[in-house]
Amino acid sequence: MIEHILIAIGEKRMHVEEVTEHAVEIASAVGADITLLRVYPKGEFEKRLEEFSYDSADPTDIAKRNSQVRDAAHIVRDAGLELTIAGVVGNPGTEVVSYVEEHDIDHVFIGGRRRSPTGKALMGSTSQEILLGLSVPCTVLKLG
Numbered sequence: 001m002i003e004h005i006l007i008a009i010g011e012k013r014m015h016v017e018e019v020t021e022h023a024v025e026i027a028s029a030v031g032a033d034i035t036l037l038r039v040y041p042k043g044e045f046e047k048r049l050e051e052f053s054y055d056s057a058d059p060t061d062i063a064k065r066n067s068q069v070r071d072a073a074h075i076v077r078d079a080g081l082e083l084t085i086a087g088v089v090g091n092p093g094t095e096v097v098s099y100v101e102e103h104d105i106d107h108v109f110i111g112g113r114r115r116s117p118t119g120k121a122l123m124g125s126t127s128q129e130i131l132l133g134l135s136v137p138c139t140v141l142k143l144g
Contacts, residue, residue, distance in 0.1 A: 001122045002026065006105045008096045009068050010126065015111055019141050020072040024079045025107040026139075032106070033082035036072050037099055038063035039092040063087030093129030101116060108138040 005027050009016055020036075027034050040048065040059055046064050049055070063069050064085050076083045088095045100108060112127040131138055 002030045002032045002106045004035065004103070004107075005032045006037055006096075006100060006103075006108045006109060007072060007090075008110045009036055009038045009066070009072060010092060010111070010131065014142070016068045016072050017075065018110045019109050020075045021063050022105060022139065022141060024075055024081065026104050026107070027066045028079055033084070034076050035084040035103070035105065036063075036069050036076070037096060038066055038085075038087045039095045040087065040089045041092065042089055045089045048125070059087030059089050060085060060086070076138060093126045093133065096130050097133035100136060106136055108136060110138065110140050112140045112142045 005023050007016075007020055007023050023034060026032070038059075040062070045059060045062070046130065049057055052062075052065075064087070066087075069085060073083060073085060088099065096110075098110070099105070108130070110127055111131055127140055131140065
């Protein structure tokens with residue numbers, strides 16, 4: 001039974017609205033709540049702190065200010081679903097898997113993009129890292 005859905009929101013604008021709409025459709029059908037997780041690689045998080053002129057901050061507070069997170073949150077709230085927003089700092093693939101394990105998540109939604117085998121070998125694939133690390137079902141919406 002699906003009770004808790006996580007939408008992983010990355011640094012690229014991977015059609016977050018479409019991914020969120022799909023997740024909301026499932027969550028609405030089964031009565032699940034949704035968590036929006038924004039993972040900040042360390043360098044990006046430090047850049048955000050600098051933008052806001054902060055010496056330090058809670059990553060969740062920064063995530064709540066993120067435009068992609070706000071757009072997704074608006075869709076979830078409009079559907080009348082229970083919403084949690086979380087932010088963490090670290091390797092996106094590792095942090096998504098850790099969050100899922102630590103927070104009783106039943107299903108994960110992520111956006112993906114088409115990449116060549118060479119591109120995956122050279123640059124890695126966060127989607128692949130998440131898929132291989134999860135012990136729960138994951139929906140990857142390949143968009144764009």
